[in-house]
Amino acid sequence: MTVAGATTEFPTGRPDVELRLPADGAYVSVLRTTAAGLAARLDFTIEDIEDLRIAVGEATALVLPEADPESDLQCGFHLGERSLTVEVRVQTSSPAVPDYESFAWQVLTTLAASAEEIATADSFSVRLTLVSGVDL
Known part of the structure; x- marks a missing residue:
């Protein structure tokens, strides 16, 4: 989705808001x-x-099944002028393989202006950006 005056490029740097919760579905x-x-x-x-x-x-x-036991669910929010980027991350001892055919991924990419999965040796995250459809 492209909205005039808004960007769907993923921001870099420190998030505006960060949360750290137990990696448990009860906290979603x-x-x-x-x-x-x-x-x-x-x-x-x-x-x-x-x-x-x-x-x-x-x-x-997508990320919770990859979480190590007793690890945290970390979430960073980057606030834009007309967009919000969210990155959800868990620590994992076994690198995850992104499943781009999963139902969750299909729903996510339908709703978000942009989305990506990031698998490293010790973490797995999903980053997404939604852009407001409101004309200012």
């Missing part, structure tokens, strides 16, 4: 609620906020 609602609150602060539409909540849930569903 905290992450989704935080994402929705930040999107509301950026004046996203109700539909955009719901898309973001779903996308964050799907991103979390």
Whole structure:
């Protein structure tokens, strides 16, 4: 999706907001609620906020199975003028292989303006950007 005046390039540097939670599905609602609150602060539409909540849930569903026991779910939020980039990461002792055919990935890439999975030797993350459809 391209929106005039907004970029879908992934930001670099320190996130504006960071959360660290136990890598357990019971905490996904905290992450989704935080994402929705930040999107509301950026004046996203109700539909955009719901898309973001779903996308964050799907991103979390992709990374949690890869988490080492007793590890944390880390999430960074980069706030843009008309966009919000979210990176969900877990520590893993076995490098994950991204599954681009999974249902979660298909939903995520349908909702997000851009998305990527990042697998390293000790972590697995999903980064996504949603752009507000509101014309300023």
